Amino acid sequence: MTSTAPRILFFAGSAREGSHNKRLAKLGERIADANGIPATFADLGDYPMPLYDGDDEERSGPPDNARKFEALMRVHTGIFIACPEYNASITPLLKNTLDWISRIRSPDGQKTDVYKTRVFALGSSSPGGMGGLRSLNAVRPVLELGLGALVLPDQFAVPRAHDAYDDHGHLKNKDAQESFKALIQKLARAAHVLHG
Numbered sequence: 001m002t003s004t005a006p007r008i009l010f011f012a013g014s015a016r017e018g019s020h021n022k023r024l025a026k027l028g029e030r031i032a033d034a035n036g037i038p039a040t041f042a043d044l045g046d047y048p049m050p051l052y053d054g055d056d057e058e059r060s061g062p063p064d065n066a067r068k069f070e071a072l073m074r075v076h077t078g079i080f081i082a083c084p085e086y087n088a089s090i091t092p093l094l095k096n097t098l099d100w101i102s103r104i105r106s107p108d109g110q111k112t113d114v115y116k117t118r119v120f121a122l123g124s125s126s127p128g129g130m131g132g133l134r135s136l137n138a139v140r141p142v143l144e145l146g147l148g149a150l151v152l153p154d155q156f157a158v159p160r161a162h163d164a165y166d167d168h169g170h171l172k173n174k175d176a177q178e179s180f181k182a183l184i185q186k187l188a189r190a191a192h193v194l195h196g
């Protein structure tokens with residue numbers, strides 16, 4: 001049996017330049033890197049996709065950027081998603097991305113297995129007092145029930161995001177920074193167990 005080091009992909013369900021969730025995902029990448037876990041940050045703004053439309057799909061199939069992002073997911077064994085909260089739910093950007101990727105088929109017509117073969121962990125960040133926690137309650141069933149993904153039960157929220165980070169981009173609250181590190185390390189261990 002071959003043993004592969006886990007690789008973690010970090011991305012956020014917001015493409016906004018000043019996104020608090022991109023900041024969280026970038027911090028995750030830095031923490032992973034500092035702890036010897038190979039990691040990548042990806043910005044969904046670099047993978048624009050049209051809003052899912054069945055007629056478009058019929059005509060042209062999934063957009064190239066869905067295929068590119070799926071390929072990026074495939075070269076990682078663990079995936080952390082920072083999930084912004086829009087009206088107590090998932091952002092359209094994140095849902096659209098997950099939906100398009102779920103429509104990818106191999107040349108022999110098989111559905112992509114990328115969701116079922118990675119381990120996921122979730123976090124969120126918001127200027128509000130709950131840190132966007134309710135978005136996680138919306139994203140989790142999409143991944144688990146809709147896409148058959150394994151999602152760690154642990155999750156991480158950063159409330160009052162405007163004031164949560166120091167000048168180096170670390171969380172001012174040291175206990176929170178340690179909790180985030182513990183979640184990333186658990187994700188790496190789980191990805192290693194799943195992939196060997």
Ligand SMILES: Cc1cc2nc3c(=O)[nH]c(=O)nc-3n(C[C@H](O)[C@H](O)[C@H](O)COP(=O)(O)O)c2cc1C
Nearest residue numbers: 014016019020021022084085086087088126128132
């Ligand atoms: C349409 C919309 C709905 C929102 N609803 C919520 C909400 O229910 N709870 C919350 O904490 N923040 C809510 N917000 C505020 C977002 O959490 C805030 O804009 C956050 O910065 C978005 O994430 P980002 O910084 O990663 O782009 C909402 C923002 C928008 C634009």
